[in-house]
Amino acid sequence: MSRSSRRALLAGTALAAALGLGACGVVVGVGPAPTATVGGVLDSARAQEIATRVVGQARQAAATPGAVGDALRTAAFTGDALVAARADAKLASATASTVKAQRELVAAAPSVLAVSRGASYPRTIVAQSRYEQSDLPVLLLLVTPDARTSYRIAASVGMLPGTQVPGFDQVSTGSAGLGAADVADGGRYGTLLDGYASSLAYPAPTSTTAPGVAAGDRFASAVRTNAAAQAKAVAAIGSFRQVHDLRSVVGGLHTADGRGALVFATLDRSDTLLVRSGTLRLPSTFTVLSGLSSVSSEADLTTLEVVALVVPPDGDATVVGGEEHLYAASGA
Secondary structure, eight states: OOSEEOOOOOOTHHHHHHHOSSSOOEEOOBOOOOSOSOOBSSOHHHHHHHHHHHHHHHHHHHTOOHHHHHHHHHHHBOHHHHHHHHHHHHTGGGSOHHHHHTTOBOSSOOEEEEEBBSSOSSEEEEEEEEBTTTOOEEEEEEEESSTTSOOEEEEEEEBOTTOEEOOBOOTTTOBOBOOHHHHSTTSHHHHHHHHHHHHTOBSOOSOOOOTTBOTTOHHHHHHHHHHHHHHHHTTTTEEEEEEEEEEEEEEEEEOGGGOOEEEEEEEEEEEEEEESSSEEEOOHHHHHHHSOSEESSEEEEEEEEEEEEEEOSSSOBEEEEEEEEEEEEEEO
16 A cells, blocks of 8 residues: 555445435324323424424525525524534535435424423424435424523434334423433433443444443444444554544433433544554545645544434333534544
């Protein structure tokens, strides 16, 4: 091999390809209304109006570059979802049109699956749309922190093939939110997701089974396969490692009849490639983010991973959604 290796880091689209698009996930829908007297804060028509507006803004933002697109993204997204949307927009010029098309939401109105119960804030809507190209279901978490702020998308993630989400309580009744203690650092969901993140490391940890998470989910399998392929691609001139850390338990709602909760979370994935000899030429996405087209010492990439899990009261959680957004890169 020449001193200047022409092996580029594998593009993030390898993950999407590995997940596959057949046998799409299923959202079971809503369950019968329970006997609770406290209702949802939104009726079905108003919740539908909000979800349709926000998804329309997201579609428009994805198709609009520059400052106008940035304003649309700020209106449609919040938190880590805004980080992902901005990163996707920044990388649009370096991303093949066929790849960008994979994340285009359908023009049809989304389906509202659930709204949070009670009049307190923050408030939540869980909705479902679909990707235009693959017809893959997309789970959406919409939130508002207070009465002065419009609902925005806090998480958006494609469902994994063969998975399903249990039904929620009727919109007119509302669904229970996640407990503050469960969401807090060291709480149930954070502990669960910390273990899941650690299990994804490359080189593989001693155990690739995360405590409390059902083994064999397609997102984890695709992440590990992609990491191994990247390591192999650069083995002649360097080494590759990958670390995953919990970034945030974004939110979610409980499903009907005490069957658990749908939980959205984000992880940070840090890819590090150490070059022993020669020069590593990098893909255009790396160049857009770092200004570098090659490195001779080290390359670092940071990717936002969005996951959705169904967490039952007892037993293992199931990962039902997962996707990634490269958003930072540096090197020397």
